Amino acid sequence: EENELNRVPGPPKWPIIGSALSFLGLSQSEMFDKLLELRLKYGNRFVIKVLNRYILHVYNVEDIETVLTHSRNIKKNKPYMFIEPWLGTGLLISTGAKWNKRRKILTPTFHFDILQCFMEVFEEQSRNLVKELKKQVSEGSDVVDVSPLISDFTLYTICETAMGVRLDSDKTEAKLKYKDAVLEIGKLVMERLVTIWLHNDFIFSLHPLGKKFAKCLENVHSFADSVIKERSMSYESRGEDFNEKANSRRRALLDLLLEARIRNEIDLEGIREEVNTFMFEGHDTTATALTFGLMLLADHPDVQESIFDECKAILGDSDRSPSGSELNEMKYLDAVIKEMLRLYPSVPFIGREIVEDFMLGDTKVAKGNEVIVHIFYMQQREDLYPEPKAFKPERFLNGEKRHPFSYVPFSAGPRNCIGQRFAKMEMKSVISEIIRNFKLEPTQKGARPTLIADLVLRTTEPIYVKFVKR
Numbered sequence: 001e002e003n004e005l006n007r008v009p010g011p012p013k014w015p016i017i018g019s020a021l022s023f024l025g026l027s028q029s030e031m032f033d034k035l036l037e038l039r040l041k042y043g044n045r046f047v048i049k050v051l052n053r054y055i056l057h058v059y060n061v062e063d064i065e066t067v068l069t070h071s072r073n074i075k076k077n078k079p080y081m082f083i084e085p086w087l088g089t090g091l092l093i094s095t096g097a098k099w100n101k102r103r104k105i106l107t108p109t110f111h112f113d114i115l116q117c118f119m120e121v122f123e124e125q126s127r128n129l130v131k132e133l134k135k136q137v138s139e140g141s142d143v144v145d146v147s148p149l150i151s152d153f154t155l156y157t158i159c160e161t162a163m164g165v166r167l168d169s170d171k172t173e174a175k176l177k178y179k180d181a182v183l184e185i186g187k188l189v190m191e192r193l194v195t196i197w198l199h200n201d202f203i204f205s206l207h208p209l210g211k212k213f214a215k216c217l218e219n220v221h222s223f224a225d226s227v228i229k230e231r232s233m234s235y236e237s238r239g240e241d242f243n244e245k246a247n248s249r250r251r252a253l254l255d256l257l258l259e260a261r262i263r264n265e266i267d268l269e270g271i272r273e274e275v276n277t278f279m280f281e282g283h284d285t286t287a288t289a290l291t292f293g294l295m296l297l298a299d300h301p302d303v304q305e306s307i308f309d310e311c312k313a314i315l316g317d318s319d320r321s322p323s324g325s326e327l328n329e330m331k332y333l334d335a336v337i338k339e340m341l342r343l344y345p346s347v348p349f350i351g352r353e354i355v356e357d358f359m360l361g362d363t364k365v366a367k368g369n370e371v372i373v374h375i376f377y378m379q380q381r382e383d384l385y386p387e388p389k390a391f392k393p394e395r396f397l398n399g400e401k402r403h404p405f406s407y408v409p410f411s412a413g414p415r416n417c418i419g420q421r422f423a424k425m426e427m428k429s430v431i432s433e434i435i436r437n438f439k440l441e442p443t444q445k446g447a448r449p450t451l452i453a454d455l456v457l458r459t460t461e462p463i464y465v466k467f468v469k470r
């Protein structure tokens, strides 16, 4: 039976190698552009064939809805296997019964009440970040490379909330090594993706890139292991007290896992998988969103003033931090964050390997094929968002009707982002704190960085923002 995807347009599908030549040796930014070019050339559904794999790329809202809401096609596609040595089959990568069970164990961590308890940490870390920025500004370094500073903030926050561990100064070196290794892993994985002979695990392990990868794994894993060790020790020493109400703030995701281990629902290897998964997903995605977000704000003083006014209306002249419910009242800031994630969704595309045949309109997508959902480009379609490149938070304020799947920065359906409410609260906390203390200015008005395809959306050059004290 012919594979119906063979009939879908796309770059030439040569025997054996398929379309691989179109991608050979592309840099990460060329790769990003290539996907746009192919869409312009072949339309909102096209197929890339790599060796014997058919990979269907979709940009239509209806197609995206069909793919994301399928209850059994929840398996991640092949490239996710390249990060499996790092994250294991934790929540992001696992599938079937294992995924189901883990999602059940972990869901309570993101319950509304627990998020309220995390507020204290968001607040403290937001204040620390502002303090650090003030220090830099008073020393004359008012133009800041935002990404490293922001990713410190999100890493401290995820470690203290989800892992129950504070990153004190004695961990500075391990933290830096961890962050460098995460960046390096992204580059290595993308390079491997466009170099098909390195898809083979054995060849990769012998290649210099594979050796570098192994070194990075040591660094990320040893950081995660030290966090687990520290938390297990305090968990054991607290004994029965641990569940008392007074300690509830401290009951982090890692504690749920340690408790599940006592009930034999997860083993130590399983805990490592989830700690590695959440440490990465919980810090890098949010840092990316905030970095692009600050860049957009710097370019839009009017939006900054509206955020400032909203904060003032809710908090008056007080300089205390907003509570969880006050953050919930900040509807304008909500719309700002939505618009940031429309233009710069931290995860620009996601992939599935099809395990059960399904129909996409009149095209059968058979078991074994792969589908890529293009969040980034779909959210910039002119027919969905007039003036798609413009940063206009009002889009999300005036009750405009739009298809629910035309906005999916956190994905949707059964495998949506488990941390989305966490991320939004964290972003609101830190953006409001920054805007209450600074006016942001661009170094070059209207400039937009070159984007690259990586584990999350990144740029070829650092993003600089000028901070001026209010």
Ligand code: HEM
Binding pocket: 091, 092, 093, 103, 162, 277, 278, 281, 282, 283, 285, 286, 289, 341, 345, 346, 347, 350, 351, 409, 410, 411, 414, 415, 416, 417, 418, 419, 420, 422, 423
């Ligand atoms: C602005 C910030 C964030 C964005 C844009 C984002 C986006 C996403 C997206 C698109 C997915 C689906 C990925 C895929 O199918 O491959 C996802 C999954 C996931 N996210 Fe997030 N995320 C964010 C923040 C967070 C945070 C703060 C956490 C943890 C505290 C987190 C934990 C996860 C996990 C564990 C998954 C896998 C869920 C599953 O498959 O069951 N994310 N996220």
